[in-house]
Amino acid sequence: MLPVLSGRQNQVPDARSIVVRGRGQRSLYSSSVDEFLRTEDTTVVGQLTYFHGFDTNSEQAEAWASEIRMLKEQLQDLRHGHIFLEFLIPRMGRRADAVIVLDGFIFVIEFKVGAGHFESKDLEQTFGYALDLKYFHKSSHNLPIVPVLVATLAPNTSVNITWDPETIAAPIKSNGNNLHSILTMIPAQAEAKTLVAAELWADGSYHPSPTIVQAAQALYAGHDVKDITRSEADEAGLAETSEYVQSIIHSARMSGDKCIAFVTGVPGAGKTLVGLNIATMTKASDTEHAVYLSGNGPLVTVIQEALARDESRRLGCTKAHSQRRAAAYVQNIHHFRDEYVRDTRPPVENVVIFDEAQRAWNREQTSKFMQTKKRLAGFDQSEPEFLISVMDRHDDWAVIVALVGGGQEINAGEAGLDGWIEALDRKHSNWKIYVAPEVEDPKSMGTPVDLAHYSSVNVEVSPTLHLRTSQRSFRSELISEGVHHLVHGDPDAAAEIFYRTHELFPIVVARDLTAAKTWIQNKRKPTESSGLLASxxxxxxxxxxxxxxxKIDPAVWFLNEPADVRSSHALELVGTEFDVQGLELDWTIVAWDIDYRWNGSHFEHWKFAGARWQQIRQNVDRDFLRNAYRVLLTRARQGMVIYLPYGSDDDHTRNTSWYTSNADYLDSAGLKTIS
Structure with missing residues (x-):
């Protein structure tokens, strides 16, 4: 039971004063309540719309207008407070509709305009914002936080205030008409003796509370991440690579150096597992503690969800609590980036791990995004350059661990490994660089790096940084090499490898989708995973x-039980290269369309626009398409079917000869067709 506040007998612990430098921009709108009441509604909506950064529809603008009118009605005699609209939780990528700082209390208000009752999911969302602030916003660690859900058409409800031991109130239900009484009653019942400077509070940095980091450590300790990554990696190789990276981190701290270590490896070799291991090997209080960041949204979602489900099942706690614990060390890199565009201080961590680092954006893509979506005129850095500069803010030491998948750049504007080395060469030549010799090997990297081209950098080469599989798990290494030859138009070299692996890793071709699904279902054991993939x-x-x-829900698709038709096991919903990169399944069906088309001598690259196919001319876009098929064809751990439809001569976009040419190519690569 949460303790119930009754009069002045059960008081909230004192709120403590906050001393940080002001920077603003945490919310889309910020002002004293007095100024808010004197500002025209249209002006406030206009500011929200302008700083939102993305297209704002009329429904959103009308919702803001309704919220503003209600807030003005309820705040009339509370002019000494401060109001924030669309308040961003540091590095969590979530915005609360309104936050009111009043008499030493933080009120987090979520509006559901037009809602006639209180949905449990909305109460969870509102409480979640309060938890996010308590756990991840340094200025909020010691302050009382009150979440309020406003369903504007709901009936009046009584207000009962209960607090948990961390001074977070249970969510309060309101239709908005009693918001004033809520805002005045709670400070009157439980005095917060120290007032809070609102703008200074808002500007508090991201800093996970000690309790949440410790919980994350315990969470990881009780869960085998190999169940998530399902890596074919050699555990001895993983340990050696992890220990070597740890030695780089320790040496950098002792000597005050700034270092970047690039960990490479074949698909399935365990790069993600190395990153997670490093992120969770240190204690919460350790200065070498690292945070794991990835720009791969589905990967972050799946890992966080898997860990949260596991802990919730084992300990009986709510999944929402477990998800926040997981978020203490597994985060989205774009939220990290956006936080330090706003905040010019160094991050709390001296060590960061960037997974899928090859997917970081080049200068053109980053500048375009920052200028058009974030309203940052004149921004002219690549994502690697900016992320390195963020860690370079540390006065003493810093380490970046970049996990790089070779030949897996799959989207426009991805910088690849070259983008990182170029950024170091141009602006950060004082950093020490650690790489494996394989970065210069086309077979390993797809697009190799010519280290001799970069004269300013200090490079140390170590084979330990490239993950190799052991003999007992040689399938991953050989299949990756075979796929490399297959997508580069060398069927003879691919056939030689597939002949060596067909007993342990069968690959077949099916011209009928039902036959492909039947083959997978016959191969798959009850505990094994499967999925349908396509470009x-x-x-x-x-x-x-x-x-x-x-669009699939990655967590549901990867993690739900086979009986759920939304799961990958059902072989109904398809995952693309963007959904599955960095993750693996035991058995896959890869549906091969005629966007990647064999013409008898080489592959052609096509895109479907409007009602017809158009040939892709730009080399970089051709590379993305080839890499997409490389990613799709290296997701299986035990075997796969490549599905090629027959097409139809009655459909000019699906000419049978195109599909037949692809089928003939796969046959020449030694892959047999099943009936």
């Missing part, structure tokens, strides 16, 4: 029932 540009698989534009 994000495979638009003409739609007549076969494969709709690549449909």
């Amino acid at each position: 994000s540009k495979a638009y003409r698989l739609l007549p076969e029932g494969i709709f690549v534009k449909n």
Whole structure:
């Protein structure tokens, strides 16, 4: 039971004063309540719309207008308070509708305009914002936080205030008409003796509370991340690489150096596992503690969800609590980036791990995004350059661990490993660079790096930084090499490898989707996973029932039980290269469309626009398409079917000869067709 506040007998611990430098920009709108009441509603809505950064529809603008009118009605005699609208939780990527700082209390208000009752999911969302602030916003660690859900058409409800031991109130239900009484009653019942400077409070940095980091450590200790990554990696190789990276971190701290270590490896070698191990090997109080960051949204979602489900099941706690514990060390790199665009201080961590580092944006893509979406005129850095500069803010030491998948750049504007080395060469030549010799090998990296081209950098080469699989798990290494030859148009070299692996890792071709699914279902054991995959540009698989534009929920698709038709096991919803990069399944069906088309001598690259196919001319876009198929064809751990439809000569976009040419190519690569 939470202790109930009754009069002045059960008081909230004193709120403590906050001393930090002011920077603003934590919210889309910030002002004293007095100024807010004197500002025209349209002016406030205009500011919210302008700073939102993305297209704002009329429904959102109307919702803001309704919230503003209600807040003005309820705040009339509370002019000494401060109000924030669309308040961003540091590095969590979530915004609370309104935060009111009043008499030493933090009120987090979530509006559901037009809602006639209080949904449990909305109460969880509101309480979640309060938890985010308590756990991740340094200025909020010691302050009382009150979450309020406002459903504007709900009936009046009584207000009962209960507090947990960390001074977070249970969510309060309101239709907005009693918001004034809530805001005045709670400070009157439980005095917060120290007033809070609102702008200084808002400017508090990201800093996980000791309790949440310790909980994250315990969470990881009780869960085998190999269940998530399902890596084919050699554990001895993982340990050696992890220990070597740890030695780099320790040496950098002792000597005051700034270092970046690039960990490379074949698909399935365990790069993600190395990153998670490093992030959780140190104690919460250790100055070498690291945070794991990834720009791969589905990967972050799946890892956080898997860990949260596991802890919730084992300990009986709510999944929402467990998700926040997981978020203490597994985070989205874009939230990290956006936080330190706003905040010019160094991060709390001296060590950061960037997974899928090859997907960081180049200068053109980053500048365009920052200028158009974040309203940062004149921003002219690549994502690697900016992220390195953030860690370079540390006066003493810093380490970046970049996990790089070779030949896996799959989207426009991805900088690849070259983008990181170039950023170091141009602006940060004082950093020490650690790489494996394989970074210069086309087979290992797809697009190799010529280290001799960068004259300013200090490079130390170590084979320990490239993950190699052991003999007992040689399939991953050989299949990756075979796929390399297959997507580069060398069927003879691919056939030689597939002949050596067909007993342990079967790959077959199916011209019928039902036959492909039957083959997978016959191979898959009850505890094994499977899924249907296709290129994000495979638009003409739609007549076969494969709709690549449909967005899956990655956590549901990867983690739910086979009986759930939304899960990958059902072989109904398709995952694209963007959904599955960095993750693996035991058995896969890879649907191969004619976007990547064999013409008898080499591959052609096509995109479907409007009602017809158009040939891709730019080399970089051709590389992205080839890499997409490389990613899709290296997701399976035990075997796969490559599904090629027959097409139809009655459909000019699905000419049978195109599909037949691809089928002939796969046959020449030693892959047999099943009936």
